[in-house]
Amino acid sequence: MLKKLLKYEIRNTLKFLVIFYSISVIFALITRILFAFEDSSFMVYFFSRFCQGVTISMMCSALFNNLLRLWVRFRQNFYGDESYLTHTLPVTKGTHLAAKFINSVVTLCLTMVVIGICLCIMYYSNGIGEAIKSFVYPAADMYGTSIITLILVFLLILFLQFFNILQCGYTGIILGHKLNKSKIGLSVLFGGIIYMGSQIVTVLLMLIASLYDTRIIDLFTELNPVISPSLMKLIVIVSIISYTMVIIVNYLISVKLFKKGVNVE
Structure with a gap:
């Protein structure tokens, strides 16, 4: 039953968040394209910065709405309009909370991944990659670890x-x-x-x-x-x-x- 509950929770949450994910990725792609031509005219430069702002705001909104949506769903399922149906299901309260817990882990991780993808789409290049390496490598070398490990620890x-x-x-x-x-x-x-x-x-x-x-x-x-x-x-x-x-x-x-x-x- 946990598997069915979890599938329902993830689908319901992502149905809402996919709007923010899609807008973020689309505007990140547009921003990347405009960055390549921003020196051609003032209007291209203006729209590139505008799209950049939209992308960043959508990424922040995705994270904020991820948290807010999970809280709203939690209240609706257990105390609001859907509570009577929820509590009549042949499922223990512990199983209900476990499904919420796992769904939170999955969707929060996915949101962070989407934010990372959007940042890479907008800004990544060989020059940026080398700049990041030169900035992070001294710290990784000092702590006796790899750059990837250092970044993963920070993200964790x-x-x-x-x-x-x-x-x-x-x-x-x-x-x-x-x-x-x-x-x-x-x-x-x-x-x-x-x-x-x-x-x-x-x-x-x-x-x-x-x-x-x-x-x-x-x-x-x-x-x-x-x-x-x-x-x-x-x-x-x-x-x-x-x-x-x-x-x-x-x-x-x-x-x-x-x-x-x-x-x-």
Whole structure:
């Protein structure tokens, strides 16, 4: 049943997001073509910059609407118009949340991939590629890793940050709908509080890690701490582990709260 739910969730979410994906890619292609001729006239230059702006705004909108759409669907499915149908299905609440969780991972990753593709379409060239390599290579060499690994680690941390925001929103919606008044407002409030709490927990986990490596504490006690390559590696590892733990714990809390009952509208 999880497979069917997941297929339904992904199809429903992408049906909405594909509009932003398509516009982003189309305008990225137009921008790339206009870039090749922007020196020919002022109007070509103007339209190239206009299309560039549209592409960037659509990429940002795709990410923002990805998060917003998932939150809206979460509320509609469990507390809104579709809630009665959802809760009559022969599926456990844990399975429902698992489908939402996996769908969030898939669509958020896909949105980030589309943004990356659009950026490559607009800007990539041999010159840009070499410039990126020359900029990133010293850092990769200093940390004893490859350029690809460094970029992937950065993207992973970025993904975990966005996914943490998304998961905090889910938990906020569950808590907000435990009460009988101002459910939407309280959902936003609880989501914000949970997110701030997750950031505090991440900092606390960093402090706990400083018990095993005292160099981490320098980040909290010194204005200009010396960050060696080995320390930076440790910070990245601790950050990834911390965010992963926070997301998992937040998800388990959501499952527990959800299983205690749902107040549909």
